[in-house]
Amino acid sequence: MSTHSKPWVKAEQKLGFRAARVPIALGAAGTLCAIAQAAAAARLLAGVLHLASGGAALAAAGAGFVAAALARAYLALLAERQNFELGAAARRRLRGQVLAALLGLGPAGLRGRHSGELAATAIDRVEAMDGFHARWVPATALAVIGPGLIGLVALHTDWRAGLVLIVAGLFVPFAMAVAGIGAALAARRQFLAMTRLQVRFLDRIRGISTIVLAGRAREEAASLREAADELRVRTMRVLRVAFLSSTALDLAAAAAMILIVVRFLGVVRGDEALAPIALFMLLLVPEFFAPLRAFSAVYADRMAVEAVADEFAALPTLPPPAKPAEIRSVAAHGVLLSFDHVSYGWDEARPVFDQLSFRVGKGEILLLTGASGAGKSTIMDLILGFVEPQAGKITVNGASLEALVPAARAKMIGWIGQKPVIFAGTIEENIRFGNPAASDTELADAVRWAHLQELVNNLPKGLQTQVGEGGFGLSGGQAQRIAIARAFLKNAPLLLLDEPTAHLDPATERDVLESLRHLALGRTVVLATHSSMAMDFAKTIGARRVDLDALRYTSWRE
Template identity: 40%
Template sequence: MSAAPDLPRPETWLKSFLPQVRAPLRRSMLLGLLNGVLLVLQAWLVAWAIAAGVMHGAPLRRIAWALAALVPVFVARFVLSRVAERVAFQAGANIRRTMRADLLGHLQRLGPAWLQGQARGDLVNSVVGGVEALEGYYARYLPTMRMTALVPLVIAVAVLPADWVSALVMLVSAPLIPFFMWMIGKGTEELNQKQWRVLAFLSARFLDTLQGLTTLKLLGASRREAAVVAQVSDDYRRSTMQVLRVAFLSSVVLEFLATVSIAVVAVMVGFRLMWGELAFLPGLFALLLAPEFYAPLRNMGTVYHLRMEAIGAAERMVQILSEPAPAPRTGSMAAPTNAPTLAFRELSFTYPDGTVALDRCSFTAPAGCVTAVVGASGAGKSTLLHLLLRFIAPTAGAIRLDDVDLADLGDDAWLRGVAWVPQRAHVFEGSVADNLRLGRPDADLDALREAARAVGADTFIEALPQGYDTPLGERGVGLSGGQIQRLALARALLKDAPVLLLDEPTAHLDAHSQREVLAALARIARGRTVLLVTHRLHALNLADHVVVMDAGRVVEQGPMAQLRAGSGPFAHLLAAAQVPA
């Protein structure tokens, strides 16, 4: 998916979250600064003790106080380092929670209709792995960059009055390290973005392969697909090695420049000591602090890849969050509490690619009745349900509930009054009771049993090892297709909504399961306005009213008996399917 021209740069987008972590980053920076001050004190104590004991022959009792003072300094530095790391980690964790919530919330607002056109593995990779990659940027990279500016400055200020030559060498050589690192790594951003794009494609392809493994096996295509996944994996390996090559090269350059700079300081200190131009104490003090001066700059090389990794991960997140999502509807009208009449008035819908799904579609679903919508695949039946469920918004026309326009109802108010049973009901990992309570979390066990009994699901649920507490695997592993569908019907019944939407509820079921599900549907349809979308004509025995669609238009509608006795499209449909009158 290509990025729109007006999308923000990934790093600009990453920096937009800095206000959320500014306070913990400031605390981390202050702790690091205190650590730097203690580091200077530690170096001075060590230098003074060595100078006094070695050069001036001072007895141990005269330098004991300096040696004793080093112990609390060591402890304090250790505590400050750990606390600073903890504070920085908390900042990264807060961003991680916020970002994951933002991504999931935006994906929910985009809705199922948008998700159908996306690679699920790519989205999972962004929400899980991509968000994890951002943590290092805020928890390690940003604090290290701030310490790179502050701690060397503190050390240089401390060394300047003791040995201005060493301080000058430090200040002159320090900018060279980030400059050369930038020169080497300026192409790394594109490499990291390429790496994440390859990883996203690999994730999507691998998930598709796992989900379609049965089909691949039956068609003898599993080896071919494995070869494709292996090729994509190898592309990812090469991309990763390119990134690592640049990362290692930048680290080597940093180490080399830092080592050479420390050596220059040491050589100049040594010669000036030999020539008598520098006292031992300030020379040793400068020499002890030289490695510490360059340490933050060297650390910058070890965390610079975290910035590149975060930029690569952020590219896809920016694309997702920049997708325009429909604003949530917050109408003031109350949803009907009794079964309403559903009236579709000149309803039209066109998909972004120009496909016309509905074209001035008009019909009425009577209150308290089962209205079956039939037609060939692509006639617009599922689009009707998506409009009712507010996955999409109509291009033109309106849907009315009695005298209320659906557009005047808020999403929450309307969806509380709707129950939905799809073709393939989704069963989440959890217990049977957890899956039943999705639409009514406060339902007690008696309510669960009553709903299950009404749809004929109580028998097989009670036969499970732990009854209603039996854990189910993803997608209902452990249950048959008919059992999953009856579980979905019980879930819909438990919600007790006045409007029931059924999308091919008997699809993918054997004849015996179909009869059981249809019998359960007949029971739960009583007193509700039911819209039954189907192209399976055996389900029409439930219908009081029938709507026949073709190419997004209503070509015939009316009572079941009337259409069956006529000579219109519905009668021809029954005759072609050899359904007895």
């Protein structure tokens, strides 16, 4: 855990304790029942020794024992279920936050991050927080409340024995601190080292085919074994000290027991009043230490937080969405897009383009060309609103793009990229992704215009065929046609085509371009490409061209 994740852990802790009031109260009630049960058992045992009188009182103690046991069982059951709900609620909340942050950052903000890694934060790291909220938080509170309650009752009943208990109880954290501060620090580092080994193992397993095909399986297995052995030796060095704190707990419990026996041994001598008290005190000893044991058992849950805190703390907190200065909609038919002296760079040292200006009129087509890295995708991201221009202005029908509410902007724009993402689901669901409210006729038209009819007819389940993860594998051209069908269905007046044929072979490229010709009719289109066939296609439908290489060349020369 680094320093910047500390406030995050603190905040989680605060939230955790606030949410855990009910299960903590249930636990405290359980402790009270345990006290009552110990009192009843003490009276019964005294009765066995003929040191307590009264058949009626004994019957009452028996009934009390049964009632207290039933109540404890029920309270423990409730607490366990409540604890689960604590963990579930915390996971739901954290997952919601992570997903909101990822959605808020958008594709430009997550540029260069591994989606598997991000998914691990949204899934595995969120799951790893379960133990903290469901177990550590209640156990920590009860490690104070439980012994506290029992200590008070003991003090009240017999102050000498009570004092013994309380001193023994305070000895536990004291001994843990003396024997364990160094060890705890080292243990924390050790826990991180262990986590790193797990990550390393995971990484090697994921890349196993790279290792196998390079013929290095034996070497890597040996180095994994070595790393694990080294970690074991170092970990055990720490654990040998760390376990001393558990031993301190055992020792304190044993000492308390013996001291209480000593306190009563000489004085009871068959005293009917004192004997049940002596037994009560002895029966309280294990109950007194039980919450402390439970607390040291959830140590790993607390440590697990350290391993994931950095990733959570690094997620951006989203600013509340700024209200656009002027909210206005743009006419649904026909869009005029213009860039007015727009500049953008991913960082200051590397401007992508400077003072770029162009206009695309209603129903016109603009062809963007240039080497990869020249800024074609950046222009798309600017229009889509994933990034903001550093200077200059982008307008749509005369209105500044920033002034549009995001939903209005999204409604206006259709987009097809290099490699469309096919979601796990049916082909129909994937097409309807473009517009869930579309009618069946509109869907059928989109399928026809995107030249998907042939594919769909050849599949036994037609539009209901499962695609995406675990489904039918679509070729690049087929996936691109689904993207075109999506765009048809969305029917937006401004169409952005970002290298739509980059990964296709010439025959498929020709087909896809044919479908695009139909899609482009009547829309304002920006087409970025470096395929010569796509450029020729753009020329045949009367596109104007902006060559970003030439622009850059000129701006460098100046």
